[in-house]
């Protein structure tokens with residue numbers, strides 16, 4: 001559309017008050033983070049999205065994180081990676097940074113991985129972030145690990161972050177190594 005076309009569109013839009021309607025229909029500037037139904041089915045057997053952050057706020061089940069963690073089983077042997085989905089709606093820009101991806105049991109599992117850069121912008125389209133759990137296959141056991149991520153607004157203020165001292169657990173098995181992170185399609189079996 002040329003400049004004249006844009007001007008006409010603008011005038012028409014103004015004349016019909018369509019702009020107001022469109023502004024009202026526009027999605028608000030906010031943030032969502034969830035485990036999609038497909039991943040939830042693999043994880044807990046229910047094919048239903050699990051919202052972790054909704055409209056920029058941590059879901060109620062995370063508020064008492066200690067309690068939530070007690071109900072969170074260790075990630076089973078057969079799951080080598082987990083998909084998280086996220087989306088920034090509206091036009092606002094949000095930035096993320098992984099501050100730590102750390103295994104606390106390095107004899108069982110190497111540091112967890114993510115398939116995106118450690119620092120970047122939360123996409124405006126729903127997108128998947130895969131967190132990988134590289135079991136070493138040297139021994140049976142449960143590895144504790146940290147995944148610390150912060151989300152900042154355009155001004156650089158932290159608006160969300162992994163709860164303080166959050167520790168997650170992954171069950172690994174001897175002879176069941178998962179170091180070949182290039183074979184993405186084999187991650188979840």
Ligand SMILES: *[C@@H]1O[C@H](CO)[C@@H](O)[C@H](O)[C@H]1NC(C)=O
Pocket residue numbers: 038039042083128188
């Ligand atoms: C995880 O995401 C990848 C890439 O989008 C996809 O190929 C895979 O099927 C997903 N796994 C599950 C369990 O949803």
